[in-house]
Amino acid sequence: xxxxxxxxxxxxxxxGASSGIGKKTALVLSRLGAKLILVARREDKLxxxxxxxxxxxxxxxxxxxxxxETIESLVKTVVSEQGKLDGLVYAAGVNTSMPLGQFKPEKxxxxxxxxxxxxxxFVRQVCRRGRFNEGMRIVGVSSVASVxxxxxxxxxxxxxxxxxxxxxCIAKEVADKGICINAVAPAMTKTEMYTQYVxxxxxxxxxxxxxxxxxxxxLAETDDIANAIAFLMSPAARFITGITLPVDGxxxxx
Numbered sequence: 130x131x132x133x134x135x136x137x138x139x140x141x142x143x144x145g146a147s148s149g150i151g152k153k154t155a156l157v158l159s160r161l162g163a164k165l166i167l168v169a170r171r172e173d174k175l176x177x178x179x180x181x182x183x184x185x186x187x188x189x190x191x192x193x194x195x196x197x198e199t200i201e202s203l204v205k206t207v208v209s210e211q212g213k214l215d216g217l218v219y220a221a222g223v224n225t226s227m228p229l230g231q232f233k234p235e236k237x238x239x240x241x242x243x244x245x246x247x248x249x250x251f252v253r254q255v256c257r258r259g260r261f262n263e264g265m266r267i268v269g270v271s272s273v274a275s276v277x278x279x280x281x282x283x284x285x286x287x288x289x290x291x292x293x294x295x296x297x298c299i300a301k302e303v304a305d306k307g308i309c310i311n312a313v314a315p316a317m318t319k320t321e322m323y324t325q326y327v328x329x330x331x332x333x334x335x336x337x338x339x340x341x342x343x344x345x346x347x348l349a350e351t352d353d354i355a356n357a358i359a360f361l362m363s364p365a366a367r368f369i370t371g372i373t374l375p376v377d378g379x380x381x382x383x
Contacts, residue, residue, distance in 0.1 A: 134363040137162035140262075141216035141362065142207065144194060144251055147174035149320035150270055151220030153351035154358050158218075159183045161359060166211055168192050168203070169221070194221045194247040195239065204254035213262045216362050217255050219248045220270040226281040237284045244288035249295060252310065256303050266362045267310040269296060270354070273377045275314060289314075293373045300371030309370040311361045316377035317341075318349040346378035 141158055145151035147169035155165050159182040167175050167189040175189040188211060192203045208214065223243045227236060248269050255261055274282055275289035293312060300310050317340055341348065357376045360366055375381050 133365045134161050134359055136359075136363070138164060139215035140164045140166060140211060140213070141218065142166040142168060142214055142251075142255070143218045143220060144168045144192075144247070145219065145221030145270075146178050146189070147171050149220070150315065150318065150351050150354045150358075151218065152178050154218055154220060154355040156181055156183075157352070157355040157359050158362070159187065163216075164211075166190065166207055166214075168194075170194065195223075195242045197242055197246045197250040200247065200250040201254055204251070204260065208260045213260060214255055215262050215265055217251060217265070217267045218270070218358055218362065219251055219268070221247060222270060222272075224274075224282070224285045227284050228281045229283065232283065237287075240284040241288050241291070244285070245291045245295075248292055252299060256306065256308060261306075261308065263307045264364070264367070265306075265308045266366070267308065268358050268361045269310075269312040270358070271312040271314045271373055273314050273316045273375060273380055275373070276381060296373065297371045304370065309367065311366075311369060311371065312373040313354060313357050313361065314373050314375045314377065315349060315354045316344050316375075316380040318351060318354055320351060340380075343383040344378040344380040345383060349376065349378055 136158055141163045143151050143155045146155045146167035155167060155178055159165055164186040165182055167178055169175050170193040172191055179187055179189055192199055221243055223240060225240050252267060269292050271292050272289040274286040275293050296310055296312050354376050
């Protein structure tokens with residue numbers, strides 16, 4: 130096994146592990162020796178992910194991440210049953226197209242609950258005394274939408290920008306605990322979210338063509354994002370904290 134990313138017996142909780150980037154990250158980390166704790170709301174999808182993991186000692190827990198108030202009890206249960214955590218990956222997210230005229234507080238709240246408040250509550254809970262091992266790593270899945278503007282995406286972009294800004298603050302608060310926290314910011318990736326985008330604009334639309342011209346390394350695979358997360362979660366990234374790493378095929382440089 131490559132010593133630069135050896136996760137042998139490290140316990141890593143992956144929130145949003147039932148599909149997309151979260152699912153792929155769990156698979157990658159299991160190949161590197163991690164013991165995965167999978168979290169999402171759909172049991173059938175979690176079981177599918179669990180069956181694909183390499184190694185043993187993995188587990189799953191049900192949680193509706195649109196209800197951040199349930200996360201405290203979940204983390205208490207996980208730590209009590211599985212022991213202290215070595216890592217947290219927060220890959221849950223929702224993208225709801227919402228033009229300015231429909232920007233009502235209750236609709237924005239739904240997006241922020243999953244994309245931002247759920248993340249912050251998970252971080253708050255796992256960073257409490259007795260719930261983590263020395264050298265814990267935390268990675269949130271942000272988006273290039275946090276630094277780019279697209280019409281009707283103000284709630285999604287705003288929630289991801291909030292994650293990035295908060296990570297810079299949290300990194301300073303948890304450094305004395307030996308915890309590093311970062312984010313990755315993927316561009317368009319082959320996930321269900323991309324399928325929604327194609328359904329909205331059309332695969333052959335000018336919007337999709339323009340996106341792929343600017344994202345000049347092409348459409349990302351979930352492996353591309355999961356590998357970047359694995360690096361930031363590894364001991365090799367011990368001197369990196371408070372940053373948001375673009376994994377964007379060149380999009381933000383074009």
